Every structure is written in C-alpha cells, then in structure tokens.
Amino acid sequence: MELHDVWFVLIAILWIGYFFLEGFDFGVGILTKLLARDRTERRVLINTIGPVWDGNEVWLLTAGGATFAAFPEWYATLFSGFYLPLLIILVCLIVRGVAFEYRAKRPEQKWQNNWEQAIFWTSVVPALLWGVAFGNIVRGVKIDKNFEYVGNFWDLLNPYALLGGLVTLSLFTFHGAVFTALKTDGDIRVRARKAALGLGLVTAALALAFLIWTQADKGDGWSLAAMLVAAVALVGAIGAIKIGREGWSFALSGVTIAAAVAMLFLTLFPDVMPSSLNSDWSLTVSNASSSHYTLKIMTWCAVVATPIVLLYQSWTYWVFRKRIGTQHIAPDAAVD
Template identity: 65%
Template sequence: MELTTVWFGLITVLWIGYFCLEGFDFGVGMLLPVLAKDDTERRVMINTIGPVWDGNEVWLLVAGGATFAAFPEWYATLFSGFYLPLLLILVALIVRNLAFEYRGKRDDATWRRRWDAAIIGGSFLPSLLWGVAFANILRGVPIGADKEYAGGFFNLLNPYALVGGLTTLLLFLTHGAVFLALKTEGPIRHEARSLGARLGVPTAVVAVVFLVWTQILTGTLASAVAFALAAVLLLAGLASLLAGREGRAFAGTFAAIAVAVAGLFLALFPDVMPTTLADGVSLTTTNAAATAYTLKVMTIVAVIFTPVVLAYQAWTYWVFRRRIGVHHIPVAPAAVEGPAAPAARG
C-alpha cells in the first residue's frame, strides 16, 4: 500500500476521533439552555465534559497538522478557499474555550450567563459549519488548473452543504444528550434520555437523506455499505436509549458517527478535493501529497507517538468515568473554579 493511501486513512481516523469525541461535548454545550434549570445544573453539565473537552480538540489539531504535512496542496487550497467558514469555526472554538476557563472566575450571575452564551454559540457554530465544509469537499468546489479555489463564500452555501450542516448539528445534539444521560444522575439524566429519544427521529431522517444524497453524488460500493451500517448503528443506539441502556446507546451513536465519517472519506477517495470546473484540476492523494521522504518520516513518528496519545486519552476517560449530579457541586462556587474541578470529586 502506498504511503499516500496510508496517510489518507490516518487523516480519516483523526477526523473520526474528532467528530465522535468533540461531537458529544458540542452537544452538551448546545443543550445547556434546554436541560439545565439553574446554575447548579449548568455546572453539572459543564463538568461532564470538563476533564476531556480540551483533549478532544487535540484530534482537530493533529488532523490539521497531518493534512499540512502529508498533503500540503490539499491544506493550501482548503484553507484558502474555505477561509471564512474555517475562521468562524476557529473564533467560535476560542471563545468557547475561554468560556470554560473563565465562567467560574467570578461569583456573578450576569458574568456566568454571558459565558454560558459563549459556550452555546461556540458549540452551535462549529457543529453546523463542519457539516457544511465537509459536504462541499465531497460535492466538489471550483478549483482551477493552478489548483487554487476559484469560487466565493456563497458557493459554499448550496442546498447539499446546508443539509450536511443540519446533519452534523442534529447528530451532535443527539450524541450530547445520550452522553449526558450516561454521565449524570437525577433529573438531568432522565430529561437527557427523553430528549435524546425525541431528537433521534429527526436526526435519523436528516442523516439518511444526506447519506443517500452523498451516495448518489459520489458514492462507491464501500461507502454504501458504510452508510447502511451507520444507519443501523444509529437506530440501534436510539433503541437502547429508549430501553434505558445509556451505555449501549452511547456506543451506538459513537459508532454511527464513526462509520458515517469513514463512509464519507471512502466516497471521496482517491480525491481529497474534487473540482467542479471542466478545465479545473481535482486534488487527489497523488498530486496533493508531500514527498515520499516526508511521508516516511511522518509514518515513523506516528507509529511511535500515536499509541501513547491514545493510551493517555483512554486513561483520562477511565479516571473520570463516574456519573455526577447536583450533590457533587459545592453550594458556593470556588473563587477559581475550573470546569474540571468538581468532576474530579465525582
């Protein structure tokens, strides 16, 4: 197998990890105004992701770095053509991260409300725009013979891409609700389980529409199998949620997102960014790749350090595996409260 194919596969795995892990904490952030009745319940929800949200974002950083190193032409065209949506995502993530760190620095209701709004908006915008961005990559964008993006921002706001954005938004909401049902106890747990079941139907419908549309546009036999399996896994997860089996439900939504993302990359391969112009040039794993020596060095580094990173993140999830509830939250917030501190007591 060529190293270009290996690195396309590794980048696929990195995006799978990002969407599966960051997906549920985006969902938790968006559900703050829906499931939390007061500040204590909001703190419970935030603390479910407090120990892990920053680790989840590492998958995005590594995916971007791997793309830059392994497929520099892809990276250059993607980040120049999608500059505005990617900038909006970056700003939203920065504001969201600041909100997690600064929300508890002052014992003031207005202060906390404003940072809560930052968490909600900083979770909503990336959830929508990641789907829009990936849908455009699959559909193809105007790339000229010089391998440069030849379109504008509004070329990205086509019906297919908007359905893609709605798909990731609903998937992350459902994934987040299931995660909260798994990680909390008391009223939040029961309300999250109920909400996840209600969200499941529209999520499944929109996801199936998007995956079928993708299959018609650019699908292969392998992607068709992956999309069908993803639909089955999502339905199985929702059925488990209705039965009160939150662990199996979370495994179902997690696996559904993972297999669906894998199917999207299978539908894209061997392209990495197809063109819609008759006289344009599609970027592929061959013509967008770095030199063979670069790929060899990167492969050695990945083989050494990837297991270490995976082991550390798995250990983090294991340490903070217990459920938390309002009784784990101190009556008065600490002067330097951080999002992970109360979770460690749970």
C-alpha cells in the same frame, strides 16, 4: 498500498476520532441551554466535559497538522478557499475554551450567564459549520487548473452542504444527550434520555436524506456498506437509549459518526478535494501529497506518538468515569 493512500486513511481516522469526541462535547455545550433548567444543572453539564474537552481538540490539531504535512496542496487549497468558515470555527473554539476557564472566575450572575451563552453559541456554530465544510469537500468546489479555489463564500452555502451542516448539528446534539444520560444521575439523566429520543428521530430523518443523496451522487459498494452501518447503528442507538442502556447507545452513536465520516472519505477517494469545474483539476492523493521520504518520516513518528496519545486520553476518561448530579455541586455563590 502507497504511503499517500495510507495517510489518506489515517487522516480519515483522525477526523473520525475528532467528531466522535468533540461531537459529544459540542452536544453537551448545546444542551446547557436546551436541557438544563437552572444554573446548577448547567454546572453539572459543564462538569461532565470539563476534564476532557481540551483533550478532545488534540484530534483536530493532529488532523490539521497531518493534512499540512502529508497533503500540502490539499491544505493550501482548503484553508484558502474555506478561509472564512474555518476562521469562524477557530474563533469559536478559542472563545469556547476561554468560556470554560473564565466562567467561574467571578461570582456575579451576569458574568457567568454571559460565558454560558458563549459556551452555547460556540458549540452550535462549529457543529453546524463542520458539516457545511465537509459537505462542500465531498460535493466539489470551484478549483481551477492551478489547484486554487476560485469560488466565493456564498458558493459554499448550497443545499447539499447546508443539509450536511444540519446533520452534524443534530447528530452531535444527539450524541451529547446520550453522553449526558451516561454521565449524570437523577432527574437530569431522565430528561437527557427523553431528549435523546426526540433528537435521535430528527437526526435519523436528516442523516438518511443526506447519506442517500451522497450515495446516489458519488457512492459505490464500499460507501453503501458504510451508509448501512451508520443507519443500523443510529437505529440501535435510539433503541438502546429508549430502554435505558446509555452505554450501548453512546457506543452505537459513536459508530454512527465513524461510519458516516468513513462514507464521506470513501466517496472522496482517490480525490481529496474534487473540482466542480473540471475533474482533471481535482486534487488527488497523488498530486496533492508530499514526497515519499516525508511520508515515510511521518509514518514512523505516528507509530511512536499515537499509542502515547491514546493511553493518556484513555486514562483521563477512566479517572473521570463516574456519574455526577446536582448533589455533587457546591452551593451557588453567585451574586447579582
């Protein structure tokens, strides 16, 4: 296996890690408006991800940096062609981070409500747009012979990509509901389990349609195997949450995300960004990659840095592993 193939696999793993981790905190952000009944319950939900949301975004930064260094042609075409949706995602992530930090800085109810609205919408929009973006990458976009994107924003809003966006939105919300059931106690835990059941059924219908469409259009034996793993894991996650096994459900919903993302990358390979105009103009792992020397240096850096990142992030989750409920929230000091 060539080093550019190795880095294609590593970038796929980074995206799996990002969607697994950021997926549930997007879901929790969405549930602050859909599940929480009052401000105290919203504080419980926000506190479940408060210690970890910023660490989860490390995976996005690493995936973007790895793409830039290992596949500069892919990075250039992707970020120029998808400039507007990626800019929207970036702005949402910035505002979302500010909202988490600023929400409790003042006691006025209006101030806190505005930041809670920001948390909700900046969770919804990226959860939707990531699916749209990856749907377009897999489907193929208008790339010319100079490896430049020559389409426009509206070309990205096609039925396949929009379905992909609905899948990531529903899947992340389901993942977040399971995480909420795993991390909370009391009435909110019971309602999170009920919400997860409904969300799971919606997710199953959307995901099945999207994955079958993907398999029929671009799939092979390996992608079919990944699709079956995703389908079985999702059914298992729904069954586990139904009987109150939140830990198993969360693990299986994570497997669903991992298998679904793996399927998308398997359908891509050896392309990294197919051209819908001419297959000869597609970006591949070979024509979009950096030099062998660059990839070699990156590999050694990854060998040293990756265990450190995994250790400190695992430690964070271990420290904040206990359940929380409304009884752990201090009396609300907000004023009108």
